[in-house]
Amino acid sequence: MNKKQLATVLPAVAMTAVSMVLTVIVVVMWLGDSMPWGVALVVGLGLDGGWLATLAYERRLAAQGDHSTPVTVVGWGFGAVATGVLVAHALGEESPGAWLAVAWLPLAAKALWLVHGLWERTALTPNALNSIRDIQQDARDRAAVARAQLRAEAGTEETRLTAVTEAGARVARVQARTAGNLAGAWSELEAARQGDGTARALTSVTVPVTPASQPTWELPVWGAVESLAALEAAPVLTDEDLDRIVGELLSSSTPPP
Structure with missing residues (x-):
């Protein structure tokens, strides 16, 4: 048994032992007036013995990975009876506070054993x-x-x-x-x-087409370009043609050669 198991099982064992001792003492005190104390002791030990028997059987089933609902119900029944005995004894006392303070120990011990069983089933x-x-x-x-x-x-x-x-x-x-x-x-x-002096400046360096016309010079504008038709190929002149043309130029008087 490792340390983690001891951390859950030791509180359950301690509370179970205290609960059993208290149960035996209360049964002997409760039944001591009406029967011999030995018989009362046997009754108390019998109650604790039944509780221990069911607890041992539950532990055995848990070790095998099994579970029995009737055994669990019987175990909780013994715990409830032990708690009832302690509560009944406390109510019969003049100062029941101290006994009522420990009356829950049997059920608490049973709950601790339940916690220990759950830990064992989930332990890795x-x-x-x-x-x-x-x-x-x-x-x-x-x-x-x-x-x-x-x-x-x-x-x-x-x-x-x-x-x-x-x-x-x-x-x-x-x-x-x-x-x-x-x-x-x-x-x-x-x-x-668009300036006024542009036309006059251009007039001084150009020849008017007519006396009344004012020549204008258009600035280049970026835009779409139209393709021009290709020029026709010039005719090939022979030597006789060239001599004839030169003779006509020399013999002409307008304009003078």
């Missing part, structure tokens, strides 16, 4: 307990590793998102500045195109 061997501890420790280790991995992944993801956000912000700022510069340049070009 040292090897099983070691295996359970190993499993629990392994589960705690894996949980700690998983938490550390999640924290590391969260930190990495946070760093990546911060870098991507900063890069996106820089790109957005560059695009904003570029768009502002382009808008300013196009505004200046449009102002120059």
Whole structure:
């Protein structure tokens, strides 16, 4: 019997012994006036003997992994009778408080034996307990590793998102500045195109088509581009053709050669 078993069985044994002694004393005191004290002692010992017999039988069945409801009922009956004897004796005394304070001991002893039996049915061997501890420790280790991995992944993801956000912000700022510069340049070009001095400045370097026309110069505009048709291939001239064309140029008077 190991230490854990002693922790549950010793209180049950001690309370059972005290209850039996009290039961014998009360029976002898109670029946001593009406019968010889020896007979009263036998009655008290018989009550305790029945209780011990049922308790021993219950312990034997528990050791075999079995259980008997009738034996349990009889055991609780003996405990109830012992408690009833103590309570009846206490009520007949002038100061029943002290006897009533110990009247519950038989039932308490029976309850302790019940607790010990439950502990025995649920007790595990040292090897099983070691295996359970190993499993629990392994589960705690894996949980700690998983938490550390999640924290590391969260930190990495946070760093990546911060870098991507900063890069996106820089790109957005560059695009904003570029768009502002382009808008300013196009505004200046449009102002120059629509200005009053533009036409006069261009007139001084161009020849008017008609006396009343004011030549204009259109600034280039970005937009859709239309494809032009390909030029037809120039005809191939022979030496006779070239000589004829040169002769006509030399003999012509308008314009003079």
